[in-house]
Amino acid sequence: MSKLFDFLFGFFILVCFLSVVVHYWQILLISLIIIAIIIISNHVYKKHTNNTSNSESRITPLLDESSTSSQSIEDTMNTMSNDQPSAASDHPLNTTDSLSSNENTVNLNSFSKKEIDFYISGVLATLGYTGIHITRQLTNQAVDITAKKAEKLIAIKYISDSKTIDEQVIRTLFTNDYVNYDNHILITNGAFTNNVITLSQKLGIELWDLTKLSEPHSPMKTSHQTEIYPVPQNNSIEIVSESISSINVLPAPPTKPFSISTGLHFVGKDITPGRYRVTTPVGSGNFFGDDINIILSHQPKTNNGEVGSYTADFAASQRVKVSGIASVLFEPIIDRHYHHRLSPGKWVVGLDIAPGYYSIVASQGSGNVYSYAADINEVLSTNPTDYSEVPSVMAELLVGQEFSTDVPELLLISIQ
Structure with missing residues (x-):
């Protein structure tokens, strides 16, 4: 040129x-x-x-310089590793329920808070935990899930990786509501500092890594579909068993209602084992049981989480705590029969609900509807405003399945 x-x-x-x-x-x-x-x-x-x-x-020269820089960064990271939080993947710690170390193939990052709670509940059931209950409490300090194992009441809390699990988090979480539980499990997909590991071992808190939890046998549904089951083609329901012999039916308690005051009470000592409808004659406050965590109110307000009553079985060795209420009234349930309208409480298909295929509709207020056996975990509302709320859910209910809700009133519409 x-x-x-x-x-x-x-x-x-x-x-x-x-x-x-x-x-x-x-x-x-x-x-x-x-x-x-x-x-x-x-x-x-x-x-x-x-x-x-x-x-x-x-x-x-640039390639050579890049190689040198990469080596320098690696050396720096190795030097810093002793001062960084320990990865949660090194856990669970001090637990006899050590789970599979294979990373879960489910994309947990795409799950909502509700789906994470349901997923963890499924894992707990797979590990043999019973009485699993999602509390649906919205505060960061509240217990997310309660469960029982080996006659011990366990509080489970999940914290996302948006927060570093430091010593202050442990001290904040495991006070107040948490003192009523025998054991505690903290689950995260983030990281624990070394101080947290030491402190949790002293307090008996189990640290679990969410990404290492084994997938439950009943796969978690990640969609927000309201129809969980297809309608049977022959419009009939196949009942697994007409027998309810496997259901733990508590003996009828004394017919006379009684009250308990504020504080901690023991079933079998202060409360006769049995099935009761609990209410409060005045005011509102917290009512805790082994797998119960509700706000009980004499005049519950709509769509704020309060309930006017709660029906449940209370077995020997369970504990009940009343907070912020002067007294709670226990009304014995002597006769159990099928209902098409359900108030807040725990219900059993075959005892309280006829087996069948239903459209479950919120007829008053809003709240959670949960059944691990029936694969239901929805927030129902008469006026859905949040993306996670739905007006109804389709489900097949079979004999022996347990069903819980804190919706003020549910309507079960049979699909023939």
Whole structure:
């Protein structure tokens, strides 16, 4: 390319000389302009060529420098690792329920809080935990799930990786509501500091890594579909068993209602084992049981989590705590029969609900409807405003399945 510039430059110099000789001033002017263009073009070309050459000559040194930098970063990370929080993948700690170390194939990052609670509940059931209850409490300090194992009441809390699990988190969580439980489990997909590991071992808190939990046998549904089961093609329901012999039916308690005061009470000592409908004659406050965590109110307000009553079985060795209420009234349930309208409480298919295929509808207020055996975990509302709320859910209810709700009133519509 430089030879072409030299040729053109020489040619137009000659043209300029001849133009002067013959007095062709216009040709001289044009030639001078062309010469200027040639000089500028040649300068730009040489500059571009030099830059390209310099870049190529620096490729090897840059690669060498990059390798050195990578090694330096790796050394730095190794040096810093002793001061960083321990990854949650090193856990669960101090637990006899050590789970599979294979990472779960389920994309947990796409789960909502409700789906995470349901997923953890399924894992707990697979591990042999009973009385699993999602509390549906919205505060960061509240217990997420309660369960029982080996006659011990366990509080489970899940914290996402948006928070670093430090010592202050442990001290904040395991006070107040948590003192009523025998054991505690903290689950996260984040990280624990070394101080947290030491403190949790002293307090008897089990630390679990969410990503290492074995997938429950009943796969978690990640969609928000309201229809859980397809309608049977023959419009009939196949009942697994007409027998309810496997259901733990508590003996009928004394027929006379009684009250308990604020504080901690023991079933079998302060409360006769049996099935009761609990209410409060005045005010509102918290009512806790082994797998019960509700706000009981004499005049419950709509859509704020309060309930006017709660029906459940209370077995020997269970504990009940009343907080913020002067007294709670226990009304014995002597006769159990099928209902199509359900109030807040725990119900058993075959005793309280006829087996069948239903559209379960919130007829008053809003709340949670849960049954692990029936694969139901929905927030129902008469006026859904949140993305997680739905007006109804379709479900097949079979004999022996347990069903719990804190919706003020549910309507069960049989699908024939």
